[in-house]
Amino acid sequence: AQTVTQSQPEMSVQEAETVTLSCTYDTSESDYYLFWYKQPPSRQMILVIRQEAYKQQNATENRFSVNFQKAAKSFSLKISDSQLGDAAMYFCAYRSAYQAGTALIFGKGTTLSVSS
Amino acid sequence: KAGVTQTPRYLIKTRGQQVTLSCSPISGHRSVSWYQQTPGQGLQFLFEYFSETQRNKGNFPGRFSGRQFSNSRSEMNVSTLELGDSALYLCASSLLNDGHQETQYFGPGTRLLVL
Numbered sequence: 343a344q345t346v347t348q349s350q351p352e353m354s355v356q357e358a359e360t361v362t363l364s365c366t367y368d369t370s371e372s373d374y375y376l377f378w379y380k381q382p383p384s385r386q387m388i389l390v391i392r393q394e395a396y397k398q399q400n401a402t403e404n405r406f407s408v409n410f411q412k413a414a415k416s417f418s419l420k421i422s423d424s425q426l427g428d429a430a431m432y433f434c435a436y437r438s439a440y441q442a443g444t445a446l447i448f449g450k451g452t453t454l455s456v457s458s
Numbered sequence: 459k460a461g462v463t464q465t466p467r468y469l470i471k472t473r474g475q476q477v478t479l480s481c482s483p484i485s486g487h488r489s490v491s492w493y494q495q496t497p498g499q500g501l502q503f504l505f506e507y508f509s510e511t512q513r514n515k516g517n518f519p520g521r522f523s524g525r526q527f528s529n530s531r532s533e534m535n536v537s538t539l540e541l542g543d544s545a546l547y548l549c550a551s552s553l554l555n556d557g558h559q560e561t562q563y564f565g566p567g568t569r570l571l572v573l
Binding site: 450 | 514516546563
């Protein structure tokens with residue numbers, strides 16, 4: 343079975359600074375998707391970024407980028423120029439690409455606080 | 459395009475009762491998944507529906523059930539509620555692309571409190 347581990351329960355960053363959230367996963371599959379979701383206090387789960395395992399190029403979305411290391415099974419999220427609105431819980435998630443209807447497997451989350 | 463909507467947003471029930479939660483996916487999305495979020499267990503997958511068929515199910519007791527209608531709207535039902543069922547229930551919808559599920563987009567959730 344696949345597992346996702348986020349080893350940092352809490353992180354903090356100053357406004358305008360850069361922070362990196364860690365995620366590792368375990369799988370025997372070669373084709374899968376990885377995601378970062380953000381859950382602010384409103385509890386609405388918002389997609390931040392997505393990475394297909396077959397793509398070597400790291401995904402980027404504005405201030406958000408990932409460092410995808412397939413061999414190491416590592417998928418970290420870098421937030422540049424942090425803003426107060428980035429404060430939230432961040433979840434790393436895995437989904438197999440082999441079967442339709444497969445579930446997202448989530449890590450336990452990292453709570454990010456941003457100070458001014 | 460409107461996002462995923464869930465009703466009700468908040469619900470208080472007592473042990474032994476049953477509850478039905480509703481989810482309307484993004485227009486054009488045909489796959490709906492349900493997740494339970496609790497502080498202790500985190501986010502756990504309940505089930506996934508596509509074209510009114512349950513394709514995948516998580517490790518939850520039979521008290522948890524769901525269905526999907528022809529317009530892709532989905533409901534989940536929990537019977538004989540227990541205190542441990544108190545949680546945030548999240549619904550997510552996605553398109554299908556070449557038989558694979560696309561990215562899941564989440565609704566705001568229904569917060570269920572069982573007393």
